[in-house]
Amino acid sequence: MPQQIKRLIVAFAFFILLFLVLRQVLKPSSFGDLGHYRADAIQENIDSELHYAGIDNCSKCHEDIHMDKAIGFHANLNCEVCHGPGMKHVLYAGNFTDRQLPDSLLLYKPVGRSDCAVCHQVNAARIKILFDTIDNSMIRQIDAMTHNPVNKRTNEKLNCIDCHNPHQP
Amino acid sequence: MKIDKTKLSRRDFFKAGTIIVGGIAVSSTFIPFDGLLFAIERPKGKGKWYGIGIDINKCIGCGKCAKACKIENNVLDEPFYFRSWVEQYTIKMDGSILVESPNGGIDGFKQSVPDEEIFKSFFVPKMCNHCAKSPCVQVCPVGATFETPEGIVLVDETYCIGCRYCVQACPYGCRYIDPGKGTVDKCTLCIHRLDKGMQPACFEICPTEARIFGDLNDPKSKVNEFLKNHTCMVIKPHLNTDSKLFYNALSSEVR
Amino acid sequence: MEQHIQNLYEVLSQVEGFVYPNEIELNWSILIVLYPFITGLVAGAFILASLERIFKVRILKPTYGIALLTALSFMLVATMPLISHLGKPFRAYEIMITPHLSSAMAIFGFVYLWYLMVVLLLEIWFDYRRDMILWANESKGVKRFLYRALSLWTTDISPKAIALDNKIGYIVTVIGVPSAFLLHGYVGFIFGSIKANPWWSTVLMPIIFLFSAIVSGIALVMLIYIIVSKVRKVKLNMACLDMIAMYLFYILLIDFVLEGLDQIHRIYEAEESFEVLHKLVFGKLFFTLFIMQGLLGTIVPLITLGIFQFYKPKENIRKVIYLIVPVLILIGVFFMRWNVVIGGQLFSKSFYGYTSFKIGLIGPEGYLMAAFWLIVPLLILAFLLWLLPPWKKKDEQSEIQSA
Numbered sequence: 001m002p003q004q005i006k007r008l009i010v011a012f013a014f015f016i017l018l019f020l021v022l023r024q025v026l027k028p029s030s031f032g033d034l035g036h037y038r039a040d041a042i043q044e045n046i047d048s049e050l051h052y053a054g055i056d057n058c059s060k061c062h063e064d065i066h067m068d069k070a071i072g073f074h075a076n077l078n079c080e081v082c083h084g085p086g087m088k089h090v091l092y093a094g095n096f097t098d099r100q101l102p103d104s105l106l107l108y109k110p111v112g113r114s115d116c117a118v119c120h121q122v123n124a125a126r127i128k129i130l131f132d133t134i135d136n137s138m139i140r141q142i143d144a145m146t147h148n149p150v151n152k153r154t155n156e157k158l159n160c161i162d163c164h165n166p167h168q169p
Numbered sequence: 170m171k172i173d174k175t176k177l178s179r180r181d182f183f184k185a186g187t188i189i190v191g192g193i194a195v196s197s198t199f200i201p202f203d204g205l206l207f208a209i210e211r212p213k214g215k216g217k218w219y220g221i222g223i224d225i226n227k228c229i230g231c232g233k234c235a236k237a238c239k240i241e242n243n244v245l246d247e248p249f250y251f252r253s254w255v256e257q258y259t260i261k262m263d264g265s266i267l268v269e270s271p272n273g274g275i276d277g278f279k280q281s282v283p284d285e286e287i288f289k290s291f292f293v294p295k296m297c298n299h300c301a302k303s304p305c306v307q308v309c310p311v312g313a314t315f316e317t318p319e320g321i322v323l324v325d326e327t328y329c330i331g332c333r334y335c336v337q338a339c340p341y342g343c344r345y346i347d348p349g350k351g352t353v354d355k356c357t358l359c360i361h362r363l364d365k366g367m368q369p370a371c372f373e374i375c376p377t378e379a380r381i382f383g384d385l386n387d388p389k390s391k392v393n394e395f396l397k398n399h400t401c402m403v404i405k406p407h408l409n410t411d412s413k414l415f416y417n418a419l420s421s422e423v424r
Numbered sequence: 425m426e427q428h429i430q431n432l433y434e435v436l437s438q439v440e441g442f443v444y445p446n447e448i449e450l451n452w453s454i455l456i457v458l459y460p461f462i463t464g465l466v467a468g469a470f471i472l473a474s475l476e477r478i479f480k481v482r483i484l485k486p487t488y489g490i491a492l493l494t495a496l497s498f499m500l501v502a503t504m505p506l507i508s509h510l511g512k513p514f515r516a517y518e519i520m521i522t523p524h525l526s527s528a529m530a531i532f533g534f535v536y537l538w539y540l541m542v543v544l545l546l547e548i549w550f551d552y553r554r555d556m557i558l559w560a561n562e563s564k565g566v567k568r569f570l571y572r573a574l575s576l577w578t579t580d581i582s583p584k585a586i587a588l589d590n591k592i593g594y595i596v597t598v599i600g601v602p603s604a605f606l607l608h609g610y611v612g613f614i615f616g617s618i619k620a621n622p623w624w625s626t627v628l629m630p631i632i633f634l635f636s637a638i639v640s641g642i643a644l645v646m647l648i649y650i651i652v653s654k655v656r657k658v659k660l661n662m663a664c665l666d667m668i669a670m671y672l673f674y675i676l677l678i679d680f681v682l683e684g685l686d687q688i689h690r691i692y693e694a695e696e697s698f699e700v701l702h703k704l705v706f707g708k709l710f711f712t713l714f715i716m717q718g719l720l721g722t723i724v725p726l727i728t729l730g731i732f733q734f735y736k737p738k739e740n741i742r743k744v745i746y747l748i749v750p751v752l753i754l755i756g757v758f759f760m761r762w763n764v765v766i767g768g769q770l771f772s773k774s775f776y777g778y779t780s781f782k783i784g785l786i787g788p789e790g791y792l793m794a795a796f797w798l799i800v801p802l803l804i805l806a807f808l809l810w811l812l813p814p815w816k817k818k819d820e821q822s823e824i825q826s827a
Contacts, residue, residue: 002588004553007576008546015541019520026521028328036524037315041325048361051241052370074376081233081376085240118277119231119376125257125280125290126229139229139377204525249432251445268442268776295444304620310530311518330518331511333451334529340620340773342444346451348425351511408619424696424774 051085054078058086061094065167072168073140082115082166084108116160117144140169208302211411213386217319219358220385220413222395223294225420227379230255230292232274234371234380238296239275241359241370248272250345252356253296253371258422260288266422293416293423294379296371297322297343297356298403301411305335305344305355314353320385320413321360326352340408358382385413431782441777450769450781453789455509458797460611460633461761463502467608467634468641469495470544470600475671477597486661487668489814490652491645492551496544497804503536505797509789528614539607543600548812549574550593554581555817570811608637615764622697623704623768628686635679640757642672643750650747652809662739665746666732673729676753680722683760700775708778709767712759721756725749 033039058079059066069075080086089105096102110116122141144160151158160166238244238253248271255274259267259282267282280290299322306314306322313329316322329352336344336353347354359369367373372380383390392415395401399417405424406412416423436448473491476484507516520537523530553575560571609630615621616629646668653660690701705713728749736742771778784790 002585003580004550004576004578004585004589007578008549011576012541022517023521026517028522031312031522034318035315036312036522038312038325038328041315041323041328042317042360044325044327045323045357046361046364048242048357050362050365050367052237052362052367052373054367054373076378077376078373080237081231081374085237118233119229121277121279123230123278123280123290124282124284124287125259125278125292204527204531207526247429247432248436248445249429249448254445256442266776268774270442270445273445304618308527308529308618309524310527310533311515312522312524313518328515328518329512330515332506332509332529333511334527334614336446336451337769338618338620342446342773345446345449346511348428353511424776 050087052080053085053087053090055080057090068165069167072165074167074169082108082110110166111159111161113144113160116166120144207307208304208409212301212316215318216386217384218386218413219299219320219363219382220392220396220415221296221299221358222381222383222392222399222401222415222417224379224381224395224399225291225293225416225418227377228255228292228294229377229379230257230274230278231376232277233374233376234294235273236275237370237374238356241362242357244354245347245349250347250354252343252354253294256293256295256423257290258293258420259290260420260422261286262288264288289420291418291420293419294371295341295343296414297358298341298410298412298414299356299358301413302409304338304340304408304410308334308338310334314355317360321358322355323357323360324353324355326350326354329353340405340410427784427787431784435780435782438780439777440780441772442774443772443777443779444774447769447772448779450766450779452765452769453509453781454783454791454794455505455789455797457758457761457765458505458794459502460608460615460637460765461640461758462498462505462797462801463611464608464633464637464757464761465641465644466495466499466502466539466544467604468638468643469498469645470604470641471638472642472645472668472671474597474601474604477594478601481667483664483667486664487645487649489551489812489817490649490809491641492544492548493808493812493814494645494648494805495641496548497808498801499540499544500804501797501801504800505794508793508797528610528617532610532614535607535610539600539603543596543603547593547596547600550589550596552812552817553578553589554586555812557581558818559816605634608634611637615768620773621768622695623701623771624764626686626690628682628689629764632679632682632686635675635682636757636760639672639676639679640754642668642675643753643757646672646746647750647754648805650743656815658815660743662742665742666736669729669732669746669749672749672753673726673733676722676726676729680726697775700771700778704767704771704778708770708780709763713763713767716759717756717763720752721759725753725756 028038028040030039031037034042055066055078062079065079069077084107086107089107093101093105096105119139120141122143126139126141148158148163150156151162232255235251235254238251239246242252244250244252251273253273254270255278256268256270257274257278257280259269259280261267261282263286269278269281271278274292278292280287282290299316299320301316301320303314303316303322306316309315310332311328311330313325314322314335315325331346331351331353333346333353336346344353344355346352359367359371362369362373369382372382381391381395383392383395385392387393395417396415401415401417402419403412403415404419432449435450439448469491472484473488473495475481476488476491507513510516519530519533523533525531556571556575557579558581560568560575563571612630612633615624615633616626618624646665649665650660690698728745732742732745737745766781769779770781786792
């Protein structure tokens, strides 16, 4: 075999071998177990932290409110829709009495008009069929600016929850 | 064929060896062409195979889903990064189409068009379609994004190189690059919640139960019931991504 | 990251119509414009070299060596814009370790390696092996060692060995032409295969990329040949330049026709995306598409070179024009890449609106970084021309005999 071919083959063989070795060394351990990816990545995705606890966790301690809510228009609403994520509260609030509860474990209390307006502000896109019965067929819509802004007798500004019980609107 | 080891001559050995090595060599030249076949066949999981249903008629555009998604998955606060968002479509009397999604709908929507000019208006919640023939999975050069055996499209953020090819390939705009991590990020269908028997955050939080998910392989699942009882459609069906996010009452304007 | 977010808020205020919220950020910036541009220069320069070697256009001989070295020096940095734009550049090796076969980008890694290692390096090696051995004997110290190492310490320069070199070199070039087509066709495929993007998704994309690549590569070699000759103070070979200009004209014509065909097809079919693309072309892309790419980069060179095919003005005028036209063509092809890469991301995949493009001077995706990756190959080329000067090769006759 001519000299230059021999040298080239040696050089190429060296690089190809190096590549194959590197490939073996660098290929992640669970790669290819389930498909062309690292199978461990599924578990890593699963290991993320939870923030929303779900309504079942709320009703364990707040049975009374849960019962209140069960007969109103908001029966199907998860508590966290209005009160925000509650996983931390569920996990750690049990360690404290109501008075001692640190701010970081308190959930959001929606009291302003804008909180209700998120769902109930009138909007042409929002006229929706929700339930089968005619009575409850639409989500109640008001204009948050003009819907009884003040108490007519005392002239005090009114919030939605001054007249409506949010758990039983 | 039974090989008599005692009679195996050197010649036979070379013959067999040549056939085996040659066969491997020849077949290996075809392997790259496997890549061409990605979007041809419709894959279907043998066990669970998740599908999603969204009822546009029920969506009231509160944006709680988009907000819950950001909180649950620690998505960046800035209005350029969404795993889940809501769009408000308003079709005017003159036929023009107005689409809005301020901050992904997290802060709620205002109707900017006066009622008398509106032909129709509706909200469309958007999220990853978890396509069975995902264009994003198809183009990932390293296998850092993939479909799990349950049909959820996930990202391996320890392996993603941040080339952004998948962002270009997604027809639905469901991917973004997390500037802090330098890797891609997307909806995981809250696989960490599914694993604990809970619903994904956006499903959990939806006040009108406009979102439904379930096992497409189980004929009695909620999602199959939804598909049976409604006239469902996927977005951009012509792209043949085999999207597993089905919308009820999807208007033709939605893209 | 702060600056990045601030930029995005600025872009947000410039969004027209509706874009998906994740689309406000333009993901592929100037570095990805450079990547097909540089790869194209490689393919084009190589095609010019092979015209001489395979198709025996002897008149192009003065540019053969320059073309090969130009191809090599640009090839060496071709992937750098791509790698430096990655979110995680140090994970780039994964493309080679676990290539996903259905991804055009993953296969590109292998196409690139094939082209670099098997085609370019081999052809240059066989072409220069004898000269490197001879030069090694004439030089001292580091340079001597460099030549010896580059020739892999071979010593055989018998006529038989040289004949073999030439024969293999020829075979490599023959393999090289389809490989060059593959290389740049593949870059086109990276864009053309994205079905989500109607501006990219066309079967013609690889072919358009290929022809514009050949055009740009030839233009670059033409320019470098003129500059190198000026620096070396040797006379320009006008017959050679006229011939290159002729090839440039015909290939530019094909490129123009193909791109025109693509647009005509798009207009005639007028699919769902037509309206949004129409407004894009006459709005945000007007300057780069019609002025830079169309008028300056295509029409003016086409007319100038076209006239030359019938009427040749005086040599001095031709010399000046042969300096200007390649520059125009290079600008035109650069903006062709720009219009594809940036243009394809300016409109929303919802077809309801447009985002805008903002680029800074500094930063990992700024103009300076882009300029850097354009200058580096020129420095490499200068080094290669110093190390392996094609004009100092001895006895050119033996090469010509071989093929």
